[in-house]
Amino acid sequence: MLEILFEDDYYVAVNKPNGLLVHRTRIAEEKKEFALQILRDQLGYHLFTVHRLDRGTSGVLLFAKSSKVATLTVKAFEERQMEKLYYAIVRGYTPPEGTIDNPVKPDKDHKHKAPQDAITHYKQLGTVELAIPVGRYQTARYSLVQVVPETGRMHQIRKHFAHLRHYIVGDKRHGDWRHNKMFFDELQSPFLLLHAAMLGFEHPVTKQYMEVHAPVPQNMARLCTQFGWKDVLPAAVFPPASEAL
Template sequence: MLTIIYEDEQYVAINKPNGLLVHRTRIAEEKKEFALQLLRDQLGYRVYPVHRLDRGTSGVLLFAKNSAAATPMVQAFEERQVTKTYYAIVRGYTAESETIDNPIRPDKDHQHKEAQDAVTHYTRLATIELPIAVGRYSTARYSLVKIVPETGRMHQIRKHFAHIRHYIIGDKRHGDWRHNKMFLEELDSKALLLHAYEMQFTHPFTGELTHIAAELPENMRRLCLSFDWVNAVTKHEKLTDSPV
């Protein structure tokens, strides 16, 4: 059963787990379960996705309960009126803060399209150096970062951190396989360590500022605890409520 983290008369939001597609796609026809289908069956009525999250990304996923409610929220996302905040664990020590302004080229199926402007802001929250050899280095360094994308291009965050060579751990397509392998074998972590933590927007029907937050998934929370990053994330994560 999906975890519902917000609901009102027009909208419902879930904390999407890693590995779950939002809806059926041409390249994933073999998958039997999708967030759209599961939430529809759980609630007993049709819902409408108003934005997307990559399959590997966990966190806040918002749906409209009817088409009339979907239209203004889709427009709000398109007009950049929704503030989204992510957490990620990435390779290396990042800058303390940085804005990545680098156009995103479409994936190979849409190479005929021009690159689109894409801007991502991030802040480093914590670092760790592990005594584990990866590649030619005897130790491995990682950063916990808080990310606020200004635009919403496909795979934007993953591509932008690959662009600055601070690959997101667990990213099989845009990441570093050596660090992914180490996290899997040494830390029992195979998921993409990218989480859509919160979303803020002005509610189209009430006019109120609406805030939706989704706790970190168990695996990412476990890693943050083991890395002694408890004080680096907000109190809403409730890290101390879960065992190391």
């Protein structure tokens, strides 16, 4: 079962775990379970996708209960009316804050398309240096960053931090395999450390502003506690119960 974060007559939002696809795709026909299918079976009625998260990304995933509301919500995403906030653990010490304004090239399946404008804002929340050799360095440095994407291109956040060479840990396509391997071997962390923590928008029917928050998954909560970062995350995404993980 999926963790339901919010539900009313028009929407249902869940906390998608790492590794789960949103819906069936041409490149993942072999997968038997998808968030859309699981939630339909869990609730017993039809739902409509309005956006997507990468398979490896955890966090807020919103579905509409009617095609009309779905159309309105997709339009809001396209017009950048939806507020999105992510947290990520990345390689190295990032600057205190910054904006990445760099066009995103389509993946190889859509290489005929032109690069798309893409903007991502970020803020460093904490750093850690681990006494674990990685590559030619005897220690490894990492940052916890808060990320606000202004646009919503495919793999935008992952590609943008790769552009800065502050690769997101656990990113097998755009990341650094040496750091991914260290986290897997030494810290028992096999997942992409990118979490969609908040989605905010004006409800198209009630016209009220609403925010949906998703607690970080257990693996990320454990690492944040180990690295001394639990106090820099809001309770909405790092509830007190997570401290014991």
